[in-house]
Structures are given as C-alpha cells and as structure tokens.
Amino acid sequence: xxxxxxxxxxxxxxxxxxxxxxxxxxxxxxxxxxxxxxxxxxxxxxxxxxxxxxxxxxxxxxxxxxxxxxxxxxxxxxxxxxxxxxxxxxxxxxxxxxxxxxxxxxxxxxxxxxxxxxxxxxxxxxxxxxxxxxxxxxxxxxxxxxxxxxxxxxxxxxxxxxxxxxxxxxxxxxxxxxxxxxxxxxxxxxxxxxxxxxxxxxxxxxxxxxxxxxxxxxxxxxxxxxxxxxxxxxxxxxxxxxxxxxxxxxxxxxxxxxxxxxxxxxxxxxxxxxxxxxxxxxxxxxxxxxxxxxxxxxxxxxxxxxxxxxxxxxxxxxx
Numbered sequence: 371x372x373x374x375x376x377x378x379x380x381x382x383x384x385x386x387x388x389x390x391x392x393x394x395x396x397x398x399x400x401x402x403x404x405x406x407x408x409x410x411x412x413x414x415x416x417x418x419x420x421x422x423x424x425x426x427x428x429x430x431x432x433x434x435x436x437x438x439x440x441x442x443x444x445x446x447x448x449x450x451x452x453x454x455x456x457x458x459x460x461x462x463x464x465x466x467x468x469x470x471x472x473x474x475x476x477x478x479x480x481x482x483x484x485x486x487x488x489x490x491x492x493x494x495x496x497x498x499x500x501x502x503x504x505x506x507x508x509x510x511x512x513x514x515x516x517x518x519x520x521x522x523x524x525x526x527x528x529x530x531x532x533x534x535x536x537x538x539x540x541x542x543x544x545x546x547x548x549x550x551x552x553x554x555x556x557x558x559x560x561x562x563x564x565x566x567x568x569x570x571x572x573x574x575x576x577x578x579x580x581x582x583x584x585x586x587x588x589x590x591x592x593x594x595x596x597x598x599x600x601x602x603x604x605x606x607x608x609x610x611x612x613x614x615x616x617x618x619x620x621x622x623x624x625x626x627x628x629x630x631x632x633x634x635x636x637x638x639x640x641x642x643x644x645x646x647x648x649x650x651x652x653x654x655x656x657x658x659x660x661x662x663x664x665x666x667x668x669x670x671x672x673x674x675x676x677x678x679x680x681x682x683x684x685x686x687x688x689x
Contacts, residue, residue, distance in 0.1 A: 410438065416429060421477060449466045495516070564654075620638075
C-alpha cells in the first residue's frame with residue numbers, strides 16, 4: 371500500500387514597506403489642511419465639491435484649481451460593522467466603517483466611526499475626532515464620533531511649511547499554503563536537493579514546479595536538478611533601501627540551473643560585480659545543513675565555478 375501523501379506546507383507571511391509619494395498641488399493643500407485641522411474639498415466644473423479632493427475634473431479632465439473649506443461635521447450615508455479590527459486599522463476595538471458626507475461636500479469620505487454597534491445608523495450625525503498629533507496625513511483624522519461626544523484634547527493648529535510628501539506604512543499578513551508539488555520541492559530543499567517537474571506537453575522542466583505557462587497544464591514528472599547553472603542576465607544593485615541585507619553594490623542574477631528550462635533569481639557573490647557576466651558558470655553555496663528547513667533560503671548565494679563560460683546559444687532561449 372502506498373504511504374499517505376504528506377500534508378501541504380503552510381506558513382504565515384508578512385509583507386511590509388513604507389510607501390512614500392509626492393502629493394502635488396491639490397493633495398498637498400488637502401494634507402496641509404488636515405495638519406491644521408481644516409478640511410478642503412475640490413470644486414469641479416459642475417459646482418460639486420469633492421472630499422477627498424479630485425486632482426482632475428471628471429467632466430472636463432482639466433486640473434482642479436479651486437479648493438474650498440468644508441465643515442468637520444457630516445452625515446453617515448452608509449456603513450458596515452467591524453467586530454474584530456485588524457492591525458493598523460484606525461481603532462483597536464469594534465467600530466463602524468462608514469461613508470460620511472461632510473457638511474459642504476457633495477461626495478462621501480470613507481472613514482472609521484467610533485460608536486457602539488447599537489448607535490450606528492444611516493443618517494447619523496458625526497464629527498471629526500482629530501489626532502492628538504498631526505503631520506499632514508489622512509490619519510490626522512483619527513476617526514469620526516457622534517456629535518454628542520465630549521470634546522477631546524488635541525494640539526492646536528500646527529502650522530508650518532506646506533506638506534508635499536506623505537509616507538504610509540503598508541503591511542499585508544496572510545498564511546500561504548503550498549500546493550502538493552510545491553511542498554515536495556520545499557521538502558527536497560530541506561534535504562539539500564533541487565527538484566523540478568516536467569511539463570507532459572512541451573517537456574520543459576520548471577523549478578520551482580508550476581503550471582506550464584506555455585501549455586497551461588500542471589507539470590507532472592519529478593526531475594532532479596543540479597545546483598550548478600549559467601547566468602543568463604543580471605542586475606547590479608547600487609541603490610540602498612530599507613531592509614536591505616547586503617551593502618551595495620551586489621549582483622542579482624537569473625540563473626539557468628543545469629537540467630532546468632527556466633531561470634531562478636539569486637545572489638552572485640565571491641567576485642567583483644564588474645566581473646559578473648552573461649554565460650558565467652556558477653554553483654550554489656548552501657548554508658549549514660543544521661539550519662536547513664523547507665525554504666529556498668537554504669541556498670545562501672551562488673559563486674563562480676571557474677569553468678569556461680557557456681556559449682550564448684545554450685541559453686539564448688531563456689533570456
């Protein structure tokens with residue numbers, strides 16, 4: 371009797387980065403106003419006032435130039451309830467997400483309302499609860515609250531230079547569950563092996579296994595792949611960025627493993643960046659086997675083997 375197949379692997383994954391954007395003349399004024407506890411809307415050619423402001427008129431497509439103040443009070447036009455807030459949301463207790471049309475605006479603004487479930491309703495009158503400290507960001511509006519709520523203590527209007535740039539932390543947390551094929555590939559990595567799969571139609575070998583992009587069918591036959599390969603293309607990283615593990619400059623290359631038909635990206639170390647080249651033969655440098663797990667990070671990087679360069683014709687179809 372065949373042994374029962376192993377369960378698919380699963381692991382929590384977190385992706386996070388700071389997203390920075392320049393605001394331009396319209397959103398810059400809007401964010402500057404929020405910092406100073408004022409809300410500005412954009413008046414378009416039809417006379418309607420939009421909050422948040424539009425940068426271009428939807429009818430004429432001309433840049434919006436007229437910004438007008440609106441009130442910090444408004445009316446809930448639609449809402450939904452959040453019983454279990456997620457990390458990074460405006461409140462850490464149950465609250466309502468609502469579309470709120472501020473007094474003086476013709477369009478609603480999406481934001482959180484800090485009110486009990488029994489109090490939330492369409493037509494509810496609310497007002498802005500300003501953040502204690504403000505910097506020129508949509509989070510300067512901490513949330514909305516019923517107009518009957520007591521006045522909170524906040525810093526006075528800040529003032530200062532116009533706001534031109536906004537930085538927002540972006541984070542996505544989820545659980546990734548692998549396919550049976552990917553699980554076998556990862557378990558092979560934990561044993562120090564590279565495993566590909568062959569498409570039954572075109573016979574190409576893919577590492578990691580996947581649905582064949584050419585024929586649209588799952589790969590089937592498992593094929594051991596050597597941990598040596600050929601650099602097909604590469605990039606020299608010269609620009610530092612947050613979370614970088616190596617000091618620039620360094621090389622990230624596409625490496626066509628021996629026996630595979632699609633390259634994988636990886637680091638090339640062990641020589642000056644100026645000496646990395648297309649066709650260069652490289653080999654995987656594995657980490658200490660005691661640290662191996664079901665992850666591609668078992669391979670620390672690739673290094674040159676000293677073999678003669680592969681002829682261009684041997685990898686030209688894999689660029």
